[in-house]
Structure formats: structure tokens, C-alpha cells
Amino acid sequence: MVQLTINGKQIEVPEGTTVLRAAEMAGIQIPTLCDHKELTPYGGCRLCIVEVQGFRVPIASCTLPVSNGMVVNTETPALKKSRKFILSMLFSERNHFCPFCQVSGGDCELQNAAYREEMTHWPMQPGWNGYPVDSSHPYFVLDNNRCILCRRCVRACAELAGNFTLSVAERGAASIIVADTNVPLGESTCIKCGSCVQVCPTGALIDRTSAYQGRETEITPVKSVCVGCSVGCTVTLRVRDNRIVRIEGDWEGAVNRGVLCEHGRYHPMTESRQRITTPLMKKNGKLEPVSWDEALGAIAEKFKALAGDAHNGAAAIASTRLPVEVLTAFRQLFAEKLGAEMVTSTEEGMTTAAVAALAEKQGPFEGRLEMLKTADTVLCIGANLARSHMVAGFFIKRALPKGMKLINIDPEGDELDDLADVALKNKPGSDLALIEGLKAIIIKENLGRVPMAVPNAEQVIAEAVQATGLSLESISLAARMLAHAISPVILYGKGITAKRDERLVESLYSLATLVGAIDKERMGLLSVKGEANSQAAAQLGLDKPFSLNGQKAVYALIGDDYVSKYLVERLSKAPYLVVQTAYESKLTEVADVVLPVTIWSEQEGHYVSMDGRVQKAEKVIQAPEDVRDNLAVLTEVAMRMNMPVKIDWQKSLHERKASVVIN
Ligand code: SF4
Ligand code: SF4
Ligand code: SF4
Ligand code: FES
Structure with missing residues (x-):
């Protein structure tokens, strides 16, 4: 720790702290402009100048590290004068005629700084x-x-x-x-x-x-x-x-x-989709506006009659973009109370089923996203982080100039390929052969962190080369890079998990163990799950592939999600279809009843992130007049069916072993 005095106040801060941050810790505000707490100090604007005993001239506090015994003054007449001069220069350099600027009146840090320094004009x-x-x-x-x-x-x-x-x-x-x-x-x-x-x-x-x-x-x-x-x-x-x-x-x-x-x-x-603001029911082949009472009454009557017929009664599917409270009520009503067998989510476990299967066997094996911030080598496979889950991709991209190595594996190639140290475009369907090949090379060359055997390594490697269409050199380069890493992380996505092939996840798990991405202290294996509540849907067991096989009615709880063409194709075959949704779509066109519901910002609820964080989304705006809350609609349907739901979503989330620690 370092001791210093700022404005007569003695303080102690960790070594390496800047004078600006030390002052903030002591509750002393120094005006700044170029400084930002999430960015590297730059020292460009000079507004944060301070006087330091023994220094010839004032100095920028945002780039000055503290030292023992330092005596700093942040508010002296000379500093005030200098700050006014600096601000005058900034104002006069360009067009800062505030009345015509949209951030004027409180939202401009330059203007706010001028007020703080009691500037009334600039003399230049x-x-x-x-x-x-x-x-x-x-x-x-x-x-x-x-x-x-x-x-x-x-x-x-x-x-x-x-x-x-x-x-x-x-x-x-x-x-x-x-x-x-x-x-x-x-x-x-x-x-x-x-x-x-x-x-x-x-x-x-x-x-x-x-x-x-x-x-x-x-x-x-x-x-x-x-x-x-x-x-x-x-x-x-x-x-x-x-x-x-x-x-x-x-x-x-x-x-x-x-x-x-x-x-x-x-x-x-x-958002440009057309909002639905009143319940609709098909009458004479056409959707017509009806009251909530009529719509809910018709649905309850239809579904109640199907109770107990697990195979041919009802089927239900819910979006993984909905809060966990809604997903829990949904499962309880359709799977537990109504007893329907085909109750699942719109992703149909594409991003979670294989991962969940391994978790069932051995409990949590995946870590948190922070791992990416300290990794020295990342193997990214089947996760196009340049297009989706982009913030996770930012963690990798921003670390590359600092020396992080990236091995990117994607049959189609993606934007990360240009930045990767090794980019492997393997043939589609050859992921397992490639992962096994990487392992075999590491074991054969004795580079593993833990003892692991592979019978017939040469053959496995030859098969990897043949199946992937990649050269032995490129696979070996990736294998050695990963094996030599000190803090490796393996991140995998839909390209791997969509295949619902448990062997792929198990193979990645053993590769992660082999190279030390997973050990007693580290959990450097992460999977990118699809939508905001894919992990919660997996915990609730809503991960079956959806298919209709003689069911008489289907309840599609879409919320504000988009609906894939493939899902519309399958759902349009339902003899009776209820769609609970916020927006018009191809699906509402084929529905028998449409219930207009809230979007993400009009309802509150919890979400479980891909790495297990339970976080709450707030209701911030009121829904249009005749639009109802997703959970309230489900609860009302359940009441009318005499099957009231009572949700304990926290408990439901922990019924099944998860691949991540959920909290
Ligand atoms: S004033 Fe805005 S646009 Fe100009 S350098 Fe600063 S952040 Fe960039
Ligand atoms: S949570 Fe939202 S902001 Fe963050 S990466 Fe996903 S879509 Fe982007
Ligand atoms: S990527 Fe575009 S939006 Fe993002 S910081 Fe850079 S310029 Fe701005
Ligand atoms: S805040 Fe700009 S130089 Fe310190």
C-alpha cells in the first residue's frame, strides 16, 4: 500500500493507483474529460491537473501513479485559472455554441466542467x-x-x-x-x-x-x-x-x-413488427377480434378436455426468451397438470441438450465468461461470436493485441478467422474427428497436463486429417498451441451443440482436461447457449425436439420472439393452434386463437445467463391497453381449466444438475 496526502487528507491506496483514482477513493472530485474508468488513461485533455509538492509544474492526475509521501493539491487558485484556460481552448477550438447542441443543458461533460469552473464566457x-x-x-x-x-x-x-x-x-x-x-x-x-x-x-x-x-x-x-x-x-x-x-x-x-x-x-x-393489441379468434376461416373472456374461455374448454391424454391430447412449446417464471408456469400447466408429453421450448434443446446430458452425469463442468479475460489461448469451436453473443466475442477480440492466441474452428469460416492465429475450416460433420485428432497429437507428443491414453494415436490422427480435409500441419499447430498454453479456455457453440451429440461435448471435456483448461482450480470450458433463457429452459427439461404426432391442440407461447419458418411449418399442421404472442407473424396467420401479450420491457422476470447468473429484467413501460402480461395470461388459462399453477421457479431451476453453477 502507498500513503499520500491529498488536500491535507492522509490516504492509503494500493500501489499502481493513479492520483485521480486515489482522490476519488477519498471522496475528492477532480474534473476530467478524457478519463473514463473502463478505458486506459490517456492524459490528453489536461483538465485533471493537480499540484504535487516538489513538481515544477501542474501534472495530469489521471496518468500519474501515486508514490509514498506524495503531497497533492487539487484545488488552488492557480489550478482553477489553468483549468479555465484549458476549457477556453477547448471551447474556442471548434463549434461549441451550446444552444444548438443536443447534449446541452446537463448531458455534456464539457459544458458541465465549464459550469463547475464558473466560466461565463471564453475570452478567445x-x-x-x-x-x-x-x-x-x-x-x-x-x-x-x-x-x-x-x-x-x-x-x-x-x-x-x-x-x-x-x-x-x-x-x-x-x-x-x-x-x-x-x-x-x-x-x-x-x-x-x-x-x-x-x-x-x-x-x-x-x-x-x-x-x-x-x-x-x-x-x-x-x-x-x-x-x-x-x-x-x-x-x-x-x-x-x-x-x-x-x-x-x-x-x-x-x-x-x-x-x-x-x-x-x-x-x-x-423493432418494426406489427403489434397485436386485441385477442383474435378464427371465425368462418378468418381471425376476428374478440374479448379476452371469449378467447380464454374457448382455450380453457378445448385444452381441459384433453387432460390426461399424454400422447394425443395437447402439445405445447414456449420461447426461451421468456422469463423463468413464465417457463415454470408453462411447464407446470401443460406437462404436470395437463399431463401432455410433448412440452418443450422453441430451441428444442439445440444448444443445451447435449451439454445438460453430460451435466446430469457429473454436475457442473463449465465456467464463467470472465475466464476469457484472463485466458492466454482460446479455442473457439462452432460459435460464431462475430454475429451472435457478440459481447463474448469482444472479450476475445480485445485481448488479441495483448497477446492472447486464438484457434478458431468453423466449417463455414467467420470474421474471427482473420484475427485467429490458427483458423481451421474443417469439413461439416467432422468436429468429433478433429477434437479426437487434437487430443491424439497432444498425447502422442507428450504435451498433456494429465496422463491420458489414446489407443492407436496414429490412426486417430490419420482419420482426423481425412475426415476434416485439413492438413496434418495445421491440426498439429492448433494442438501444440493449445497444449503449450498456461491458461487455456475452450469455448464451444451451436455448431457443436445443435447436433445433440453427447460424444462431442464429452470429447471437448476430455480435451479441456488434457490441456489444463479444466483442473481443480479452473473451469475453462464454456458453451454459448442460444437465447436469454436457454439455460433455464434446459433446467426445466424443456429440451425435446418438437414434433406433432396426432395431438389435437397446440399451445405456442411465443412472447416477443421471432418464429422460424421451420416451426411455422410444423405448427401449421396442428388441428387447433393457440398462439400467445406480441407480434403478427406467419404463425398468427395459421392460428385459431391469438392472445396479445407483453414484450420484454413490459414485464418483469428472471433470466439465467449462459454461465449461470440469475438476473432480473425489470418492467419499465406499460403495455398497450388490451395487452396482458405473459404470466398473467398463463395463470388465467390455468385457473379457467381448474388447474391453478403455483410456481417456485428458484426450486425448479435446481431440480436438475446443471452444466454451470446457477446463482
Ligand atoms: S469528443 Fe467524442 S468523438 Fe471526439 S474524441 Fe472524444 S469521444 Fe471521440
Ligand atoms: S446479452 Fe444483449 S448486449 Fe449482450 S451480447 Fe447478448 S445480445 Fe448483445
Ligand atoms: S465498432 Fe462501431 S459502434 Fe462500436 S465502438 Fe467502434 S465505431 Fe463505435
Ligand atoms: S482527464 Fe484528461 S488528462 Fe486527465
């Missing part, structure tokens, strides 16, 4: 140069005229998203923020994560949907969970007048630490 002639405004991006606008060159956006793009799209072009006062080689942002390599917009302290990066929709003080922030996928990022929903104005990453988020991907930040803001 402003520069009248015009800088380019880039409005080519679908989600935000880059206005270099408001930029203070703090480079937070550049650092966020590199350090948080690992994308390196943004940089600074030109020099000195003419410097501007550009994408790639100064191409329009909308045509750049930007992956639309929005991290740059979230960190920009001024009006230089403007979010399109929330611009001019109200100041921060007029918008209520509500912490919640993203239901875009199973990563489990936490979000801050900015709400005004029963409307979500903007979605931001939660800087305190245990998984994502402020970062989101396009699916989490922007897709919910650009």
Missing part, C-alpha cells in the same frame, strides 16, 4: 473551421465540430469492442475522428456496438433515436438485463413518457462492464 476568438459531419451510420452521427479529441471513442472501439475502427486523422488542431481509412462510418468495419457513442463526453457522437428526446435529467434510468442472447449483459434503460428512449450498457454490469452489442443496444429500438 473561436476557430471558424468547419469539420465534416458523418451521418452515414444507421444508428449515430459523428460531428467532428463538437469533438474535443479526448479519444474516448477511439479507445472504446479498440479496448472494449476490440474492433479498431476509429482513429484520429490529420494533426494538431486539424485532427479529426475517422473510421478506417477515412471512409464513411456507415461503410466502415464498424460492428455497431455503440460503445463509442456511450463514452463520448460531448455532442460529437449523437445517438439517432434518442437525439432531442430529452435531457438526462428528464429521463429515468432503470437497470435491467438484455434479453437479446444468453450472455446476460446488464443494461440501463433510459425511459421517458412510457417509452424507452435509449439503451445503454451498465458500467457496473458483472458480465459486460458497460459494453453491449448491436442486438442489445439497437435492435430493440428499431
Whole structure:
């Protein structure tokens, strides 16, 4: 620990702490602009200058490490004068005519800093140069005229998203923020994560949907969970007048630490599907609006009559995007009370069934996503993290420049291939042969961390080469890289789990053990599960493949999810179909009854992330008038069938052994 004095206050902080953070720990605020707690200190704006006894000139506190006996002053008349001068320079450099800027009035850190320093004007002639405004991006606008060159956006793009799209072009006062080689942002390599917009302290990066929709003080922030996928990022929903104005990453988020991907930040803001706002029932071959009473009465009558007929009675399927409370009630009503055999979820266990089968045998064997942050080598197989579960992909991409090695295995190839140290495009269906081949090479070359035998290693290796269509050299390179790693992590996704082949998961498990990804202290094996509550659905046993085999009625609980063409094809064969959903779709077209229900932000409930975190999503807006809550509808259907449901979802989650520790 290091002892120092700031503004006469004696404090003790860990070695390596900057003076700025030490002051914060002691409750002393130093004004900043380029600093951001999730980014590497840059020391560009100089607003955080402090006086240090023995130093000739004031110095930036955000880049200055503490030392024993240091005496620091943060508020002196000279510092105040210097800060005013620095701010005057920043204001005069570009167009900072606040009344015309959408962040003016509380949302601009530059303006707020000026108020703090009691500035009333800036005494310098402003520069009248015009800088380019880039409005080519679908989600935000880059206005270099408001930029203070703090480079937070550049650092966020590199350090948080690992994308390196943004940089600074030109020099000195003419410097501007550009994408790639100064191409329009909308045509750049930007992956639309929005991290740059979230960190920009001024009006230089403007979010399109929330611009001019109200100041921060007029918008209520509500912490919640993203239901875009199973990563489990936490979000801050900015709400005004029963409307979500903007979605931001939660800087305190245990998984994502402020970062989101396009699916989490922007897709919910650009929803274009048509909402259903009244119950519908098929009459004379046409769906017509009816009362809730009529719709629920008809459903209850139909399904109650099918009670006890496990095979030919009812079937039911629910989306894995729904809260665990809803999934638990769903299972209880249809599987336990009604006794239907075909009760499952929309993913049909594609991403969890094989994993759950191994978990049944040996309990939790998968670790947490944090493992990716400390891994020195990652083997990524069958998980296209550049397109889905993107925040997990960011953890890998941002670590690559620091020396992490990546082995990417994907028959179709993906964007991570370009960044990988070894990219293997094996033939489809050859994953098992490849994993066994990797193991055999490691064992044969005596590189394993634990004793493991493979009878006939040469033959296994030859089979791997033949089955995968890859060269022996490339497979060997991957095997050696993984075996030589000190903290390896193996991450696998739908490419592996969708096959429902338990041998694949077992083979990966033994590879992970062989290379030390799993041992007494580490759980460096992770699977990417599909939707926000795929893990919960697996725990509830909702992981059967769905097929109709003479059932007389089907209840499809879709919520606000999308419906695949394949599912519509199968469900359209149902003699009687109830669809509980928020949006019109091909499925509602073939339904006999449609029940209009809440979307993710209109209901509360819990979600279990891919690595076992149980997190709560909040209700932040009121649903349209005749739309009902998903859980309330199920409960009402159950009541009308004289089969009331009583849910204890926490208990239900632990009925079955899980591949991850759930808490
Ligand atoms: S949205 Fe993300 S990827 Fe695109 S420029 Fe900003 S930080 Fe980089
Ligand atoms: S665009 Fe915003 S975050 Fe980027 S350098 Fe300019 S002011 Fe800073
Ligand atoms: S990675 Fe998943 S949980 Fe995170 S923001 Fe994207 S969609 Fe949401
Ligand atoms: S906050 Fe320290 S130099 Fe900008």
C-alpha cells in the first residue's frame, strides 16, 4: 500500500493507483474529460491537473501513479485559472455554441466542467473551421465540430469492442475522428456496438433515436438485463413518457462492464413488427377480434378436455426468451397438470441438450465468461461470436493485441478467422474427428497436463486429417498451441451443440482436461447457449425436439420472439393452434386463437445467463391497453381449466444438475 496526502487528507491506496483514482477513493472530485474508468488513461485533455509538492509544474492526475509521501493539491487558485484556460481552448477550438447542441443543458461533460469552473464566457476568438459531419451510420452521427479529441471513442472501439475502427486523422488542431481509412462510418468495419457513442463526453457522437428526446435529467434510468442472447449483459434503460428512449450498457454490469452489442443496444429500438393489441379468434376461416373472456374461455374448454391424454391430447412449446417464471408456469400447466408429453421450448434443446446430458452425469463442468479475460489461448469451436453473443466475442477480440492466441474452428469460416492465429475450416460433420485428432497429437507428443491414453494415436490422427480435409500441419499447430498454453479456455457453440451429440461435448471435456483448461482450480470450458433463457429452459427439461404426432391442440407461447419458418411449418399442421404472442407473424396467420401479450420491457422476470447468473429484467413501460402480461395470461388459462399453477421457479431451476453453477 502507498500513503499520500491529498488536500491535507492522509490516504492509503494500493500501489499502481493513479492520483485521480486515489482522490476519488477519498471522496475528492477532480474534473476530467478524457478519463473514463473502463478505458486506459490517456492524459490528453489536461483538465485533471493537480499540484504535487516538489513538481515544477501542474501534472495530469489521471496518468500519474501515486508514490509514498506524495503531497497533492487539487484545488488552488492557480489550478482553477489553468483549468479555465484549458476549457477556453477547448471551447474556442471548434463549434461549441451550446444552444444548438443536443447534449446541452446537463448531458455534456464539457459544458458541465465549464459550469463547475464558473466560466461565463471564453475570452478567445473561436476557430471558424468547419469539420465534416458523418451521418452515414444507421444508428449515430459523428460531428467532428463538437469533438474535443479526448479519444474516448477511439479507445472504446479498440479496448472494449476490440474492433479498431476509429482513429484520429490529420494533426494538431486539424485532427479529426475517422473510421478506417477515412471512409464513411456507415461503410466502415464498424460492428455497431455503440460503445463509442456511450463514452463520448460531448455532442460529437449523437445517438439517432434518442437525439432531442430529452435531457438526462428528464429521463429515468432503470437497470435491467438484455434479453437479446444468453450472455446476460446488464443494461440501463433510459425511459421517458412510457417509452424507452435509449439503451445503454451498465458500467457496473458483472458480465459486460458497460459494453453491449448491436442486438442489445439497437435492435430493440428499431423493432418494426406489427403489434397485436386485441385477442383474435378464427371465425368462418378468418381471425376476428374478440374479448379476452371469449378467447380464454374457448382455450380453457378445448385444452381441459384433453387432460390426461399424454400422447394425443395437447402439445405445447414456449420461447426461451421468456422469463423463468413464465417457463415454470408453462411447464407446470401443460406437462404436470395437463399431463401432455410433448412440452418443450422453441430451441428444442439445440444448444443445451447435449451439454445438460453430460451435466446430469457429473454436475457442473463449465465456467464463467470472465475466464476469457484472463485466458492466454482460446479455442473457439462452432460459435460464431462475430454475429451472435457478440459481447463474448469482444472479450476475445480485445485481448488479441495483448497477446492472447486464438484457434478458431468453423466449417463455414467467420470474421474471427482473420484475427485467429490458427483458423481451421474443417469439413461439416467432422468436429468429433478433429477434437479426437487434437487430443491424439497432444498425447502422442507428450504435451498433456494429465496422463491420458489414446489407443492407436496414429490412426486417430490419420482419420482426423481425412475426415476434416485439413492438413496434418495445421491440426498439429492448433494442438501444440493449445497444449503449450498456461491458461487455456475452450469455448464451444451451436455448431457443436445443435447436433445433440453427447460424444462431442464429452470429447471437448476430455480435451479441456488434457490441456489444463479444466483442473481443480479452473473451469475453462464454456458453451454459448442460444437465447436469454436457454439455460433455464434446459433446467426445466424443456429440451425435446418438437414434433406433432396426432395431438389435437397446440399451445405456442411465443412472447416477443421471432418464429422460424421451420416451426411455422410444423405448427401449421396442428388441428387447433393457440398462439400467445406480441407480434403478427406467419404463425398468427395459421392460428385459431391469438392472445396479445407483453414484450420484454413490459414485464418483469428472471433470466439465467449462459454461465449461470440469475438476473432480473425489470418492467419499465406499460403495455398497450388490451395487452396482458405473459404470466398473467398463463395463470388465467390455468385457473379457467381448474388447474391453478403455483410456481417456485428458484426450486425448479435446481431440480436438475446443471452444466454451470446457477446463482
Ligand atoms: S459502434 Fe462500436 S465498432 Fe462501431 S465505431 Fe463505435 S465502438 Fe467502434
Ligand atoms: S468523438 Fe467524442 S469521444 Fe471521440 S474524441 Fe471526439 S469528443 Fe472524444
Ligand atoms: S451480447 Fe447478448 S446479452 Fe449482450 S448486449 Fe448483445 S445480445 Fe444483449
Ligand atoms: S482527464 Fe486527465 S488528462 Fe484528461
